[in-house]
Amino acid sequence: MVSNFIQQYKTPLKLCDDLISYFNKNIEHTRPGEAGFKVNPLIKESTDLSCAFKNIYPIKDYMVHINKLILKYQDKYTELKDHARYACHKGFNIQHYNPNGGFKRWHNERMQTIDGDRLLVFMTYLNTVPGGGTHFKYQKKTIRAKKGVTIIWPTDFTHTHKGEISKTREKYIATGWIHFT
Numbered sequence: 001m002v003s004n005f006i007q008q009y010k011t012p013l014k015l016c017d018d019l020i021s022y023f024n025k026n027i028e029h030t031r032p033g034e035a036g037f038k039v040n041p042l043i044k045e046s047t048d049l050s051c052a053f054k055n056i057y058p059i060k061d062y063m064v065h066i067n068k069l070i071l072k073y074q075d076k077y078t079e080l081k082d083h084a085r086y087a088c089h090k091g092f093n094i095q096h097y098n099p100n101g102g103f104k105r106w107h108n109e110r111m112q113t114i115d116g117d118r119l120l121v122f123m124t125y126l127n128t129v130p131g132g133g134t135h136f137k138y139q140k141k142t143i144r145a146k147k148g149v150t151i152i153w154p155t156d157f158t159h160t161h162k163g164e165i166s167k168t169r170e171k172y173i174a175t176g177w178i179h180f181t
Contacts, residue, residue, distance in 0.1 A: 005077070007073055007151065008151050011062075011149070012065075016126040016127070022049075023096060030096075033048045042104065043103070044102070044103045044104065046102070047095070047096045062092070073120065087179070088176060090177070092174055092176030095175060096172050101170075107162065108155060109155035115155070126173055127170075129169045131164065144164075
C-alpha cells in the first residue's frame with residue numbers, strides 16, 4: 001500500500017477543551033486570520049490567536065504533545081531521522097471559524113519564501129464539526145473534523161489542501177509547523 005504521508009493521531013479531549021477555553025479567555029489578543037499578508041475573506045475567514053511557546057498550561061502541554069507525535073511520525077518515515085534537526089519550537093495558532101468560515105482556497109504550507117524552513121504541518125481539530133474538515137487535492141482525501149484528531153503531513157505542493165466549510169457549525173483548530181532548528 002502506498003502512503004499518502006498524512007498521518008492521524010489522538011490528542012486528549014480535555015486538552016482540546018482547554019485550548020478552546022484559552023482562546024476564549026484571550027480573545028482580546030486575537031487577530032483576523034491571515035492568508036499571506038492580507039486578510040481576504042474570500043480566501044480565509046477566521047479569528048487567530050498566536051501561541052508562542054509559554055511555560056503555561058495548556059500551551060506547553062500541547063507543544064510537548066505535538067513533539068511526541070512528531071517522533072511517532074518519524075518512526076513511520078525513518079528517512080526523517082537523516083534530516084537536520086527539526087521540532088515544533090515556534091509556537092502554533094488556535095483558529096476559530098464561524099459558520100461559512102474557513103480556509104477556502106487551495107494552498108500548501110510552503111507557498112512563500114519565508115516559509116522555507118517548514119518541514120511538516122500539524123493540525124488538531126478541537127471540536128467535532130459535521131460536514132467540516134480538510135480536503136487534500138492530490139490525495140483525493142478528506143479528513144473529517146473530529147475532536148481530538150491531530151493530523152501531520154508534509155508542507156509542500158504535493159499536499160495542497162483547503163478547508164471543508166460548514167455552513168452551520170463553528171470550528172476550532174490548533175495548527176502550526178515543524179521547522180528546522
